[in-house]
Amino acid sequence: MPILARIPIFKALILDIIFIYCMEITVDQMYQIENKGHDMGFLKKFMMENAGAASVRRLVEKIENIESKNILIFVGLGNNGGDGLVMARHLAGYGAKVTVMLLGTPEKIKTEESNWNWSILKKMPSVKLMIGDSLSFDFKPDIIVDGILGTGISGEIREPYASAINYINKTDCYKFAVDVPSGLDPQTGETANICTKCNMTVTFHKMKQGIPKRKDLTGELYAEKIGIPPEAEEGIL
Numbered sequence: 657m658p659i660l661a662r663i664p665i666f667k668a669l670i671l672d673i674i675f676i677y678c679m680e681i682t683v684d685q686m687y688q689i690e691n692k693g694h695d696m697g698f699l700k701k702f703m704m705e706n707a708g709a710a711s712v713r714r715l716v717e718k719i720e721n722i723e724s725k726n727i728l729i730f731v732g733l734g735n736n737g738g739d740g741l742v743m744a745r746h747l748a749g750y751g752a753k754v755t756v757m758l759l760g761t762p763e764k765i766k767t768e769e770s771n772w773n774w775s776i777l778k779k780m781p782s783v784k785l786m787i788g789d790s791l792s793f794d795f796k797p798d799i800i801v802d803g804i805l806g807t808g809i810s811g812e813i814r815e816p817y818a819s820a821i822n823y824i825n826k827t828d829c830y831k832f833a834v835d836v837p838s839g840l841d842p843q844t845g846e847t848a849n850i851c852t853k854c855n856m857t858v859t860f861h862k863m864k865q866g867i868p869k870r871k872d873l874t875g876e877l878y879a880e881k882i883g884i885p886p887e888a889e890e891g892i893l
């Protein structure tokens with residue numbers, strides 16, 4: 657054992673560093689764990705459901721009288737957007753006034769689980785659905801949910817996502833990021849050309865290495881379990 661590690665205070669420090677390092681995972685490890693969990697039968701649509709539900713629990717804990725709030729949810733075409741769609745359904749269940757802005761067209765939604773959640777919302781008049789790239793709303797949001805981009809981000813932010821991120825940053829209200837503020841690389845902590853600045857971020861399963869480096873963008877930060885069996889980590893962590 658190195659001499660410094662024998663001194664209790666250094667030993668504690670080294671253990672702390674090892675603990676923090678072990679708690680954080682890479683984005684690549686997250687995708688591997690997600691895929692392995694899915695192959696075990698804990699399907700991605702269940703993960704998405706738990707991610708959206710855990711996010712809403714945090715939001716409802718934070719914001720009083722959620723039923724009186726106008727909530728605008730921006731959703732991208734990937735699974736980060738899918739989590740936002742789940743949140744819309746849960747928030748409607750709390751009686752909030754929910755509008756979903758899908759940044760694209762429904763045919764372009766990329767995954768089965770996001771499509772599945774979109775098709776449920778289509779049967780729910782309690783949630784207003786908007787599609788395309790309009791950023792004109794006939795209400796002032798009390799809360800914006802950023803479900804635009806998550807771990808799938810690559811390169812500079814393209815339209816219509818860039819304009820939506822700009823709109824979010826210009827709007828004065830409470831901002832909640834699904835998994836990661838859109839535009840922040842959850843692996844490196846670096847930002848693209850534009851990035852949302854949020855009041856709260858809920859990431860899923862375990863913390864990704866780049867996210868806690870940018871508390872200035874995440875606001876309050878939580879990592880929530882979403883039901884993935886710990887066995888799905890075997891051979892990956």
Ligand SMILES: NC(=O)C1=CN([C@@H]2O[C@H](COP(=O)(O)OP(=O)(O)OC[C@H]3O[C@@H](n4cnc5c(N)ncnc54)[C@H](OP(=O)(O)O)[C@@H]3O)[C@@H](O)[C@H]2O)[C@@H](O)CC1
Binds near residue numbers: 704732733807812
């Ligand atoms: N891990 C887990 O266990 C779980 C993860 N879950 C959730 O899934 C999320 C990851 O989903 P994901 O893989 O679909 O990626 P996501 O971030 O939605 O983006 C992909 C889309 O973005 C686009 N795009 C990319 N870069 C872009 C740019 N610069 N500018 C513009 N567009 C850009 C890209 O478009 P394309 O390049 O393909 O045209 C594609 O459409 C994760 O963050 C978490 O929220 C939960 O459901 C629960 C379980």
Ligand SMILES: [K+]
Binds near residue numbers: 736806833835836
């Ligand atoms: K996001």
